[in-house]
Amino acid sequence: MFRRHKPSSSEHKRDPAIHAPALPHNDMRSFFSLSQLVLSAGHLKPPPVLRHSKTTYFEVEILDAHSKKQICVVDKIPPSSTLLDVKHKFHKVCPQWSPSRIGLRLERNGSYLRDSVNIKALAASSIITLYFTDMGQQVTWTTVFLTEYTGPLLIYLLFYLRLSSIYDAKESARSLRHPVVHLACFCHCLHYARHLLETLFVHKISEGHTPLKNMIKGCTFYWGFTSWLAYYINHPQYTPPSFGNKQVTISALVFLLCEAGNHFINVALVHQNQSGNKGSFPSPSINPFTWLFLFVSCPNYTYEIGSWMSFTVMTQTLPVGVFALLMAIQMAQWARKKHQLYLKKCTTYRWRKRAMIPFIL
Structure with missing residues (x-):
């Protein structure tokens, strides 16, 4: 009789296949393919959540500054809008007021x-309250x-021609003009022609507006004084300066130097604004006319006053x-305001500088 061999416990441990059921060949291939697919896919991530951006719009309530009554409400104002955009929308609601008014x-x-x-800088909440005033x-x-500069240019020429409606024709024919009369006409026309050309081609004038009454005041001042001084200088009985040609020549040279200095200072100020560094004080260049920046904040006013003093x-x-x-007097007030502005903005500003007149004002 043959006796069946009974495997020992150690043999069971060495041969794990005895306890693990064998997988069919097709199942093994499917399992291998599935594992490779999972490994190549990487980490499983949940699908991204789509977030809808919310834009906060503002409502602008416009009240009358005098009666506090509501005029209108301008709604759906984007946060990137400016006050000018609000004015345009206000104009669409109330066409009787243009944005400039x-x-x-x-x-x-x-x-x-x-x-x-x-x-957005004005908003404490989604509703902004503004007070409206008609600027005229x-x-x-x-x-x-x-307008202010064209008037004096033309008015002075009318007096220089000695129209019969202004002066006596017979007296004008008898009297000979002193050379200073012709020189004064040239200097006066040069002054205002320079202002006109700089307004058109040099200055970067703000696109803002000003009330019409302010322009009327300015024209009254410039045009009125031009008529007054031109009447006396071109009068047939005009008396030439006390010290003759020497006084006229020296003062005329000073006038031309001040006109040139005024022009170069204006050009330097425009270059400063174009550079984008408006907080710094303009520095003098190789041009000697700009060296006045070392002593005053507003050398253009200094040269302007020098022109009129020499013309006097x-x-x-x-x-x-x-x-x-x-x-x-007027330019001294403007110069002081600009001087104080430079002191606030420019940390490296020299305290020894003055507003308009070196070492004095």
């Missing part, structure tokens, strides 16, 4: 907001300057002296 403020007695202000008929700054000495007339004095 619309003055908007955050408070009834506050300052007017600039057109470039972003509407407006004109562009370019129109203001061209050259013609030796009271109307020109009064005009030069009033211009000096």
Whole structure:
């Protein structure tokens, strides 16, 4: 009799196939393919959640600054809009007011907001309340300057021609003109022609507007004084300067130097604005006319006053002296404001500098 061999426990451990059931050949191939597919797919990620962007629109409530009554509500204002965009939408609702006539403020007695202000900077909530004031008929700054400077140029020429409606024809025919009369006409025309050309080709004038009444005031001042001083200088009984040709020549040279300096300073200021660094004080260049920047904040005003003072000495007339004095007072006020602005913006600004007159003002 044969006895069946009974495997030992150690043999069971060495041969695991005894306990594991054998997989069919097709199942093994399917399992291998599935494992390769899972490994090549990488980590499983949930599908991205689509988030819809929400744009917050503002509503602008416009009230009358005097009566506090609501005029209209301009809605659906994007956060990237400026105050000028609000004015245009306001104009569509109320066509009787053009955007240039619309003055908007955050408070009834506050300052007017600039057109470039972003509407988001004004918003404390989704509803913005602004107070409206009708600014009246407006004109562009370019129109203001061209009108103010063209008038004196033409008015002076009318007096220089000694029209019979202004002077006595017989007296004008008998009297001979002193050379200073011709020189004064040339200098006066040169001054305002320079202003006109710089307005058109040099200055970067703001696209804003100003009330029409301001232009009328400026034209009254410039045109009125031009008529007054031109009447005396071109009068047949005009008396030449006390010190003769020497006084006329020196003052004429100073006038031309101041005109040249004024022009080069204006060009330097334009280059400073184009560079984008408006917070820094313009520095002098190799041009000697710009060296005045080392001593004053507004050398263009310095040269302007120098032109009119030399013109006063050259013609030796009271109307020109009064005009030069009033211009000096006005420009001194403008220069002080700009000087204070430079002191606030420029950290490296030299305290020894003055506003308009070196070491004095």
